Amino acid sequence: MDNYYLGVDVGSVSTNIVLINENNEVVYKEYLRTQGKPIDILKDGIGRLAKEAGYNNIHGAGCTGSGRQLASIVIGTDIVKNEITAHAIASLNAKPDVRTIIEIGGQDSKIIILRDGITVDFAMNTVCAAGTGSFLDRQAIRLGIAIEEFGDSALKSKNNLRIAGRCAVFAESDMIHKQQLGHNQDDIIRGLCQALVRNFLSNVGKGKDIRGPIMFQGGVAANRGIKEAFQEELGEEVLVPENFDVMGAIGAAILGKERSRDIGYSNFKGLDIYKRDYAVNGFECEGCSNLCEVLEIKEDNKTLARYGDKCGKWTY
Amino acid sequence: MKISFPHFGNAYIAGKVLLEECGHTVITPPVCSRSTLELGTSKSPESMCMPFKIFIGNYIESIQRGADTILLTGSCGPCRYGFYSYMQKDIIKKLGYDVDFIVLESFKEGIPQFSKNIKRLIGSVSPNKLLRSSRLALKLIKSSDDLTCLSNEVRAYAIDKDKVNFIMDSFYKDADDIHGFNQLQNLINDTERQLRTLKINRNFKPLRVGLIGDIYTIIEPFINLEVERKLGYLGVIVEKSLTPTKWLEHHILSYPFGSKFENEKYSLARPYIKDMIGGHGRETVGSAIYYRNKGFDGAIQILPLNCMPEIVAKSVLKRVVKDIDFPVMTLVVDEMTGEAGFNTRLEAYVDLLYKRRRGEMIIG
CATH class of the missing domain: 3.30.420.40 (ATPase, nucleotide binding domain)
Structure with a gap:
């Protein structure tokens, strides 16, 4: 076997x-x-x-x-x-000569720079989740289309419609404004994809030496509109690996x-x-003014672990 | 006069003793915690920087413990710290607290006000005694900073890292109840002895990382989500580029020439930043180069969200990092207490440093 x-x-x-x-x-x-x-x-x-x-x-x-x-x-x-x-590790396994990895997930977006199979630099989004999957999810809901159709819809558009991408809140009001002006939905979606890519490259990718081969992975890589926008912006082919969503x-x-x-x-x-039965039980420790939120995981009524405290009083 | 002051790293330990020697009752604010942050945030302007909010939290918690006078230093540097005393006085007053503020501005801002403030603080203590007390207080600041430094080093090597935290936690707890130089010095010596007897792995070759950025976020463990401890657990020796000791050496003890260490940072930063840009922006850039020259593996910049000098330093660092080939990671701190993202970045950074050192992918 x-x-x-x-x-x-x-x-x-x-x-x-x-x-x-x-x-x-x-x-x-x-x-x-x-x-x-x-x-x-x-x-x-x-x-x-x-x-x-x-x-x-x-x-x-x-x-x-x-x-x-x-x-x-x-x-x-x-x-x-x-x-x-x-x-x-997963990207190197899929393509040993990869030199840039762009990964956009639900709350995080990251760029990893590799040279000769070694990570030499990386960056993650700081405090803001503007350029990530959750943002797209939200905008898709607002536009009333399924997130799965988002990318294809963007590809149908041939127009350049600029949407402010610096902040999710700005993008949303900008988008509503464009909708009210009567712009085509496909154009708006394409604009959003470009806004997200611009946001990623100016925030996370700023100052990074982006060289091909470039891999694009994470849940958002399913979105062909974003992939297209990356290729346009970087002027280089962007590869989406077969198992991009589970890398x-x-x-x-x-x-x-x-x-x-x-x-x-x-x-x-x-x-x-x-x-087996798992139960998670959270409580606030009142031992000091830190009021740590301690979590306790139980497996069939046997405590497996406690964590979340700063002082180590509960951890084991 | 029941006097209190905001937290500033380990400085409160010495500050407490010095003010007590001058005949005041001192009420130290409780160690910064979630409730400090929540109190401070709810009473501060929304987009103000993080230290401001913590200060407000410190004041309120001290006032609740009975403080009636608050001591803080002024500033005329081009950073929002210059506004702190004015805005905070106003906020505390509007909240209905009847407290006095003693704002120690530099004597350049007016000698009469400076000497008036000093007189209030010193009271009727004789100059001789004051001189002796100040010397002892300085020694205390230095030894408490050295103690934290030692704990960071021991943590990286220690086999049971929890023990280091335990020793340090009980040190801070005991320091709160102890009065007088000798007792505190004894406590510090005692703690040092305990740290030195811990079992360590002598064959371990830890990474060395410099902590750079704004002084307040570097030295207050609650603000930077205990980055020193977290790195210690990952087997990294952390050195802080700024501490109360280093600050005093530069701004007070070597006045007006400045300490050798800080001046070195200025000259290292000169190709990138020529002038003072407020806060510790210039020092941040200089420190990055300093740690590179010292053979450190990397440096982490701690940036309180929307701190102007550090934002400038961050942009400049991108260029510096390329020029000197030295990995610097920026961590933004604000009101978030969720630590998952923070841990991920630290772990990934440490992985990266190990790989750089060995020049290969490592597992585990």
């Missing part, structure tokens, strides 16, 4: 689960919406994976994403890694595989975890 490795990326908008084989090829992938319930979604995903026959030979696991601590407690992973490294999880799986091989065993708890 083949050996498989599990990778999990718990992000703000999506939770992704992949299974790779010894050759780092994706044999199974799932893209789920987190909907603010990471544990439930994770359990659902693992449950579905468990029911697909033949994948029970899992010898390592890794996790990443903003919910990585939680995921690692629930499923028992060999490595917990930040998204930057995970994405870089973080692939990176985590590769890292988990290498770590479990190094240590010779795996901490992975097995696919049966979807049958």
Whole structure:
């Protein structure tokens, strides 16, 4: 039987689960919406994976994403890694000579600069989520179209309509104004895509030495309008890898595989975890004026972990 | 006179003792916490910079503990700190608190006001005693800064890093209840001894990172989401480019020439920024180059949201980083207490530094 490795990326908008084989090829992938319930979604995903026959030979696991601590407690992973490294590893696996990675997710957008397979520079959006997936989601709702149709709609447009992209709030009022003037919806969507790309390049990508081959990944890479806008702005081809939406999880799986091989065993708890009961209980510690929000995770009434406190009183 | 002052890193430890020696009752504000921030934010102008809001929170919490006089330093530099005393006096008054403000402006702003303020603070203490107390206070500031510095170093090497935090937390707790130079100095020495006896991994080769940016955000652990501790856990030795000690050495002890260290930063920054641009913008640029020359692995700029001098420094740093080939990451701090994004950036940055050092991808 083949050996498989599990990778999990718990992000703000999506939770992704992949299974790779010894050759780092994706044999199974799932893209789920987190909907603010990471544990439930994770359990659902693992449950579905468990029911697909033949994948029970899992010898390592890794996790990443903003919910990585939680995921690692629930499923028992060999490595917990930040998204930057995970994405870089997955991209290098897909295209070893990649030199720039653009990743736009739900709340984060990042640029990673690589040279000869080594990360030499990276940047993430600072305090503002203007150029990210959530922004597009919101505008799609406002325009009354499904986010899946967003990109194709932008490609239909041939006009240049400028929409202010510096801030999501500015963009929204600018967009409403253009709508009221009677502009075509496709043009507005194209304008939005360009605004987002401009925002990304002037905020996150500022001062970075962007050279080809350029990879574009993360949930937003599904949007062909954005890809097109990037190509226009950068004057270079932008590649979207086959598994663009789960690249973080692939990176985590590769890292988990290498770590479990190094240590010779795996901490992975097995696919049966979807049958167990997890409860998260949050409370405010009143020990001092920091009022830390402490979280407690229970597995079948047994406390797995507590975290969130500054002083270490509850952590274990 | 029950006197209080806003937090400024470790400076409150020495400040408390010095003012007590001058015969005042001192009420130190509680350690900055979420409630400080919430109080400060609700009473401050929305787009004001972060330190302003924390100061307001400190005042209110001190007043609730019984303070009736607030001491703070003025400034005439081109940064919003210059407005602090005027606006804060106004805000506190409008909130209905009846407190006195003693604003220590530089004597260049008028000798009569300066000496009046000093007289109020010194009271009837003899010049001899004052001189001796000031010396001891300086020593205390220095040794408390050295202690934090030592804790950062030990944390990077320590096998059980939680113990370092535990020792430092109890130090800060005890320092609140202790009075007098000798007792405090003993406490510091004691804490130092405890830190030095912790088990460390001698074979470990930690990364070294300089913390640069605005002084307040560097030295107040609550504001920068305890970046020193977080980096320590990742096995990084952190050095702060600015501390109360360094500030005093530059602005008071070596007046008017300035300390050697700060002057070196100025000359390093000169090709990029010739003049004072307010706050610590020029120092930030100089420090980045300084740490590169010292063989550090990287530097992290802590930028309080919409701090003008640091924004200028950030833009300039982009060029500097290219010229000197040195990785500098900027972290923006504001009212956010969610730490996930902050941790991700720090971890990724540390990964990057390790890779730079080894010239290869590393796992784990």
